[in-house]
Amino acid sequence: KCLNEPEDMDSFQDEDGCPDPDNDNDGVLDAADKCGDKPETRNGFQDADGCPDEIPETLKKFTGAIQGINFKLNDATLVAGANVVLDKAVAVLKEFAEVRLEIQGHTDAQPILPGGKFADNLALSQARGETVRAYLVSKGVADDRVVAKGYGDDQPLESPVGLTGAKLNAVRAKNRRVEFKLIEASAAMPAAKP
Secondary structure: OOOOOOOOOOOOOHHHOOOOOOOOOOOOOOOOOOOOOOOOOOOOOOOOOOOOOOOOHHHHOOOEEOOOOOEOOOOOOEOOOHHHHHHHHHHHHHHOOOOOEEEEEEOOOOOOOOOOOOOOHHHHHHHHHHHHHHHHHHOOOOHHHEEEEEOOOOOOOOOOOOOOHHHHHHHHHHHOEEEEEEOOOOOOOOOOOO
């Protein structure tokens, strides 16, 4: 079948006559794959080792919507107390030095107040993500491990349509959030600098 390339005789599909550089088809070549017969779990945690894994509970706690990261109204300035949550995130990121993170900024659907710093909710959410990113980097997280992305009001957790009063305010507050998402490493992506 493969006339110019000899079979690698690695006990995986040796009968086909072709070399198999990635036996488990997980994108991690066998030479670097610590678990050559079991595919990598692409979840943002140890994606380059070629082994299936689960995200540790300590790290899981800092994925998804992160409670306590709040900002001043129509602004990207953190409110008092947000640093406590962010400092815990820094400690976790330092413990798991191979992890890369997308910091997602989300807003509610209320229009931006006239005369403010930001043209729209997308710009505000991007600035909020950048504020969180800058904080993490200032505390020692390598800047190539964290990226900020604003989503504006495009991904609400709950729809405020038809709500009024306290219920409306609660849904708006829930939709204004920062989420941490682990970035899945591709086999070609270099490891993050510790």
